[in-house]
Amino acid sequence: MADETKIKEELESKFGYLKDKTVLKRDRRIYVDINAENFHEVFQYIAKNMHFNALPAVIGLDEGATFGIIYVLCKDGSVLLDLKVHLDKSDPEIESVSKYFLSADAYERELTDLLGIRVKGLPNGPRYPLPDDWPAGEYPLRKDWKGSRCEVSEGDNNA
Amino acid sequence: MHDIHDFGDVKVPVGPQHPALKEPESFLITLRGEKITAMSIRMGYNHRGIEKACEERSYIQSMYLLERVCGICSHSHSTCYVQAVEEIAALDVPRRAKYIRTLVGELERIHSHLLWLGVAGHEIGFDTLLMYSWRDREIVMDLLAKLTGNRVNYGINTIGGVRRDVTSDQMKDVLRSMDLLEERTKYYIELAQDEITLAKRLSGVGKLTYDDVIKLGAVGPTARASGIARDIRKDDPYAAYGELDFKVITDDHCDVFGRTVVRLKELLESYKIIRQISEKMPEGPLTVRAPRKIPEGEAIARYEAPRGEDVHYVKSNGTERPDRVKVRAPTLANIQAVARMLEDGYLADMPIVIAAIDPCFSCTDRTTLINDTGLRKKETMDWATLRSLGIESYKRRGVCFDKLNRKLEKGLKK
Numbered sequence: 384m385a386d387e388t389k390i391k392e393e394l395e396s397k398f399g400y401l402k403d404k405t406v407l408k409r410d411r412r413i414y415v416d417i418n419a420e421n422f423h424e425v426f427q428y429i430a431k432n433m434h435f436n437a438l439p440a441v442i443g444l445d446e447g448a449t450f451g452i453i454y455v456l457c458k459d460g461s462v463l464l465d466l467k468v469h470l471d472k473s474d475p476e477i478e479s480v481s482k483y484f485l486s487a488d489a490y491e492r493e494l495t496d497l498l499g500i501r502v503k504g505l506p507n508g509p510r511y512p513l514p515d516d517w518p519a520g521e522y523p524l525r526k527d528w529k530g531s532r533c534e535v536s537e538g539d540n541n542a
Numbered sequence: 543m544h545d546i547h548d549f550g551d552v553k554v555p556v557g558p559q560h561p562a563l564k565e566p567e568s569f570l571i572t573l574r575g576e577k578i579t580a581m582s583i584r585m586g587y588n589h590r591g592i593e594k595a596c597e598e599r600s601y602i603q604s605m606y607l608l609e610r611v612c613g614i615c616s617h618s619h620s621t622c623y624v625q626a627v628e629e630i631a632a633l634d635v636p637r638r639a640k641y642i643r644t645l646v647g648e649l650e651r652i653h654s655h656l657l658w659l660g661v662a663g664h665e666i667g668f669d670t671l672l673m674y675s676w677r678d679r680e681i682v683m684d685l686l687a688k689l690t691g692n693r694v695n696y697g698i699n700t701i702g703g704v705r706r707d708v709t710s711d712q713m714k715d716v717l718r719s720m721d722l723l724e725e726r727t728k729y730y731i732e733l734a735q736d737e738i739t740l741a742k743r744l745s746g747v748g749k750l751t752y753d754d755v756i757k758l759g760a761v762g763p764t765a766r767a768s769g770i771a772r773d774i775r776k777d778d779p780y781a782a783y784g785e786l787d788f789k790v791i792t793d794d795h796c797d798v799f800g801r802t803v804v805r806l807k808e809l810l811e812s813y814k815i816i817r818q819i820s821e822k823m824p825e826g827p828l829t830v831r832a833p834r835k836i837p838e839g840e841a842i843a844r845y846e847a848p849r850g851e852d853v854h855y856v857k858s859n860g861t862e863r864p865d866r867v868k869v870r871a872p873t874l875a876n877i878q879a880v881a882r883m884l885e886d887g888y889l890a891d892m893p894i895v896i897a898a899i900d901p902c903f904s905c906t907d908r909t910t911l912i913n914d915t916g917l918r919k920k921e922t923m924d925w926a927t928l929r930s931l932g933i934e935s936y937k938r939r940g941v942c943f944d945k946l947n948r949k950l951e952k953g954l955k956k
């Protein structure tokens with residue numbers, strides 16, 4: 384875990400507020416909990432200065448009172464760093480990371496479609512993964528969402 | 543003379559339903575003459591709401607559902623998911639179970655790569671290759687059916703281990719088949735290297751440089767064919783891979799030809815791995831007892847599926863149902879590289895370039911919302927009727943599993 388410990392130390396010395404927020408869960412798994420206002424500077428530092436060169440996944444969560452987003456960053460295919468940020472449910476907005484990772488595009492569109500989190504700075508493009516005629520304001524991955532609210536009538540598919 | 547460039551830019555929609563595509567997906571291509579100048583991709587046509595459905599099912603039900611995310615790399619998804627659950631519950635999976643998971647995983651890779659080889663052959667009009675490789679693939683399919691009871695969706699996993707043991711007689715069968723497949727694969731490698739039509743048709747098609755892979759985050763054989771030695775089996779070992787000796791195959795052709803060579807050589811590595819499993823398979827129990835309620839926690843598991851890195855995230859809340867399950871299938875990581883591969887390429891190359899990432903859109907889109915609006919008549923059929931209907935339908939087509947079933951029943955009684 385030498386490499387993982389070094390990463391933890393570097394993060395904690397660079398960003399004081401990450402003390403006690405960085406946890407080594409096991410070999411090759413680092414977990415960082417972070418506030419929304421600090422998110423961008425930490426993300427930028429990890430992506431640009433710490434050789435984390437892949438973003439295997441972005442995971443959106445409905446945590447009850449807040450939304451959570453976990454950015455899974457990967458270093459040399461091996462070490463995973465989960466950067467978890469919490470957003471206020473009344474105005475869930477986050478800046479896009481697609482300028483660092485082109486692969487973020489589809490993941491971030493999922494956040495918008497399935498949870499209703501606005502992603503600032505995403506380039507124009509088709510929505511993903513819900514259909515174009517999906518009713519506005521219906522976000523399936525929210526805990527209070529029920530499938531019966533979006534009934535699709537037969538024969539709509541050719542529209 | 544007629545100048546095709548006179549037309550300027552022409553936009554051509556391909557999909558969501560299109561003869562060149564095996565699954566629904568939509569591409570909007572801008573053409574200048576025969577060359578592609580730009581393209582955009584719309585995905586999501588296979589979105590079935592599986593992630594949401596998992597939240598309403600128990601951990602074990604979710605496992606069977608997730609196995610059905612994909613018909614080809616089903617074991618990849620179920621293993622990846624159980625690994626995450628086992629990590630949260632701190633279960634110490636028996637070594638024998640890990641070996642059996644690895645065995646089924648490698649058989650799955652062989653079946654998937656052989657399937658791919660056939661599809662690739664078909665896309666370039668080389669259907670003899672399709673006939674040959676799919677004939678060989680049947681050998682693996684039969685093995686999987688013998689070992690697990692199913693040709694696809696093997697159902698071998700359970701939380702805390704595996705559901706079936708592998709007998710030494712079965713292992714002998716597996717080894718015999720590996721010898722046969724190795725001989726066949728060597729012939730295909732020879733074919734890829736010496737047969738001029740294959741090399742000419744595939745070389746320089748669908749270029750993706752080393753830097754492109756890093757920038758676009760491509761995974762699996764697509765990345766390895768551009769010289770990137772990334773393989774979760776080595777980088778983040780799971781199951782029995784930490785105890786097995788194998789090479790990560792790379793190639794520096796950076797094109798469809800390279801992707802063919804990588805998959806073919808990976809087949810040889812899979813045979814090697816399976817032989818080692820046969821030698822090293824430890825004795826012992828198959829499962830540890832898993833609690834019905836999984837303690838609160840979260841975990842990310844990774845798995846090297848035949849198409850590349852599969853990522854599953856599971857969050858538990860102390861109940862018997864997962865709070866959140868997230869699947870990132872390898873095709874979602876690779877599809878963005880397809881646009882780059884096709885840029886400045888020919889329209890006619892599109893089917894083979896798309897096929898070369900071995901796409902699986904149902905994996906990618908996952909997520910079934912079936913809403914009965916009352917328009918459709920519902921009919922309930924019990925399991926026994928459904929099963930006998932299926933058996934009769936196959937018998938009419940000349941496919942009969944009676945002998946195999948009797949053999950399996952005998953084995954179960956013992």
